[in-house]
Amino acid sequence: MPKLAPSGKLLLMTTQKKRLGDILIDCNLITEEQLKEALGFQRDRGMKLGEALTELGLVTEDDIIWALGNQLNISFIHLNPDIVDTEVSRMITPEFARDHKLIPLYKAGNQLSVCMVDPLDSRPVEFLEGKFGVIVSVSICTAFDFEQTYSAVYGPLDVQEKVADGEIDNTEKQNFERGIPKGMEGPEKVINYILGQAIINKVNRIHFEPSEKGVLIRFRSNDVLSRKIEIPIKVHHEVISRLKKLSQISERDLSREGIIVGHFRVTVSNRQVNIQSIFYPTVNGEMVILKLSDFGSIVEQLGRAGKSAIEELITAVKTTHGVLYITGPRESGRTTTHYCIISSYDAETKKMVTIEEPVVAALPKTTQIQIGSSGIDNARSGLNLALMLDPDVIYLDHLSGKDLTQEVAFAALGGKTVLTSFLAYDASSSLVKLLETDVDPVLLASSLCGVANQRLVRVLCPKCRQPAEIPTEMLDLINEEDKSRQIFKPRGCEGCNNTGYAGKTLIIEFLPANATLRQMIINRQTYQDFRSFSRKQGIKSLEEKTLDMMLNGETSADEFMRLF
Numbered sequence: 318m319p320k321l322a323p324s325g326k327l328l329l330m331t332t333q334k335k336r337l338g339d340i341l342i343d344c345n346l347i348t349e350e351q352l353k354e355a356l357g358f359q360r361d362r363g364m365k366l367g368e369a370l371t372e373l374g375l376v377t378e379d380d381i382i383w384a385l386g387n388q389l390n391i392s393f394i395h396l397n398p399d400i401v402d403t404e405v406s407r408m409i410t411p412e413f414a415r416d417h418k419l420i421p422l423y424k425a426g427n428q429l430s431v432c433m434v435d436p437l438d439s440r441p442v443e444f445l446e447g448k449f450g451v452i453v454s455v456s457i458c459t460a461f462d463f464e465q466t467y468s469a470v471y472g473p474l475d476v477q478e479k480v481a482d483g484e485i486d487n488t489e490k491q492n493f494e495r496g497i498p499k500g501m502e503g504p505e506k507v508i509n510y511i512l513g514q515a516i517i518n519k520v521n522r523i524h525f526e527p528s529e530k531g532v533l534i535r536f537r538s539n540d541v542l543s544r545k546i547e548i549p550i551k552v553h554h555e556v557i558s559r560l561k562k563l564s565q566i567s568e569r570d571l572s573r574e575g576i577i578v579g580h581f582r583v584t585v586s587n588r589q590v591n592i593q594s595i596f597y598p599t600v601n602g603e604m605v606i607l608k609l610s611d612f613g614s615i616v617e618q619l620g621r622a623g624k625s626a627i628e629e630l631i632t633a634v635k636t637t638h639g640v641l642y643i644t645g646p647r648e649s650g651r652t653t654t655h656y657c658i659i660s661s662y663d664a665e666t667k668k669m670v671t672i673e674e675p676v677v678a679a680l681p682k683t684t685q686i687q688i689g690s691s692g693i694d695n696a697r698s699g700l701n702l703a704l705m706l707d708p709d710v711i712y713l714d715h716l717s718g719k720d721l722t723q724e725v726a727f728a729a730l731g732g733k734t735v736l737t738s739f740l741a742y743d744a745s746s747s748l749v750k751l752l753e754t755d756v757d758p759v760l761l762a763s764s765l766c767g768v769a770n771q772r773l774v775r776v777l778c779p780k781c782r783q784p785a786e787i788p789t790e791m792l793d794l795i796n797e798e799d800k801s802r803q804i805f806k807p808r809g810c811e812g813c814n815n816t817g818y819a820g821k822t823l824i825i826e827f828l829p830a831n832a833t834l835r836q837m838i839i840n841r842q843t844y845q846d847f848r849s850f851s852r853k854q855g856i857k858s859l860e861e862k863t864l865d866m867m868l869n870g871e872t873s874a875d876e877f878m879r880l881f
């Protein structure tokens with residue numbers, strides 16, 4: 318199990334991370350107005366902010382590197398001799414620079430900025446801080462850039478005179494050459510560092526993207542991918558095999574072609590974070606995506622509205638039993654809802670079994686069966702196994718086909734509570750889809766607890782949202798008296814990572830089973846019938862709920878149109 322903190326220093330640096338734009342403003346290099354201009358330019362051209370700023374002639378690359386050095390964080394830079402202060406470079410011996418692949422760039426006050434190929438090695442940093450009484454900030458560069466710059470600053474790599482001054486204990490040095498250690502210590506360090514950074518920054522996805530030159534590691538948080546770090550291909554191979562080991566990928570999985578999925582857990586500051594790892598071969602090497610889910614924080618992020626919507630489902634499923642179908646499009650948060658319901662049961666008195674493909678996160682005191690492992694080849698054999706385990710609650714993540722739908726309904730009639738899921742647009746169409754499986758409608762009706770359909774709606778950042786007009790194509794959907802209401806659109810600020818949105822909330826359309834609904838199912842009634850029945854029951858559709866959110870300034874018209 319990887320632990321956090323390869324070095325306390327690096328983590329401290331991370332927590333003080335600031336955005337490039339704000340750093341440049343703080344350093345009086347650009348104004349707020351110029352930043353806005355550059356952000357617009359950047360978005361239009363799909364380039365990095367730094368590139369946009371230099372392209373517009375607002376700052377030079379050196380300005381940026383200098384400013385970045387002022388933030389206590391590791392930044393990737395294109396190291397070249399022009400950004401090295403020759404006087405500062407003489408603070409260390411060429412030998413020290415070569416052995417640790419480190420070049421000091423400049424010194425400002427008691428701050429020393431250095432560039433390293435392997436910034437995960439904290440020992441030379443500690444050495445420099447001890448020797449010169451400075452605070453060292455580290456940036457990362459490619460080995461190629463390092464070699465070019467080294468030769469220009471200190472002379473050719475091979476013909477260095479051996480100078481003992483400034484040398485630190487090098488007994489372990491070989492282990493860290495080029496960041497590729499013997500054994501597994503190196504990849505572990507890399508993984509710990511990356512996961513530590515990701516968890517502290519509330520990142521939910523980490524992408525490892527191999528190219529011919531190296532591997533780019535990018536973090537996604539709040540729907541934005543940001544470039545974080547680059548590692549050499551060779552380290553990447555070791556990182557991958559370590560990640561596979563952590564993810565408990567079996568030999569059998571390794572011999573399989575295509576996507577391999579596994580999962581593991583890390584504990585950071587008493588928070589358990591579940592990580593789903595996805596490995597996929599590309600022409601340049603294996604691509605990895607790590608999906609982080611901190612179950613506690615997901616539930617926190619759902620907000621009060623989302624939580625009370627789930628509460629309603631929990632109450633229903635505990636009083637009515639039967640099958641609760643939770644539907645929605647992809648990425649609508651269905652797994653989260655299921656997991657919330659499962660974890661609401663008392664594990665001391667109830668037995669919960671899940672059948673998943675893949676297991677997304679580990680649930681405490683729950684038996685989780687992964688399809689594709691230990692002889693469980695499909696959902697049906699998973700369900701059979703689950704039923705043999707004498708469960709009270711069963712969760713089957715993907716329901717499809719007549720046989721499975723029928724088995725699930727029979728299990729519910731046998732007294733089990735069943736949670737299951739499939740793709741559907743709304744609650745009414747979910748019922749129609751169930752009828753289309755051709756399972757006996759009497760069976761479907763008598764085993765039904767209810768149908769819930771859901772969406773995750775992005776919530777506007779309250780700090781930076783700006784007034785907007787209701788789009789003309791939406792006017793038909795809105796009541797006359799609401800047409801004059803002020804709605805808002807996203808803008809983007811530091812608080813929301815320039816996305817304009819501050820998290821997501823969950824909305825659910827829940828249609829609980831009752832005598833009328835059961836009869837309607839037995840009669841095989843139509844989509845329109847179910848829909849108007851639902852409205853008569855006073856159940857708002859998800860479109861209506863999202864429109865309300867838009868009219869209350871909680872979400873944007875764009876978000877409505879993205880969802881419906």
Ligand SMILES: [Zn+2]
Nearest residue numbers: 778781810813
């Ligand atoms: Zn904002």
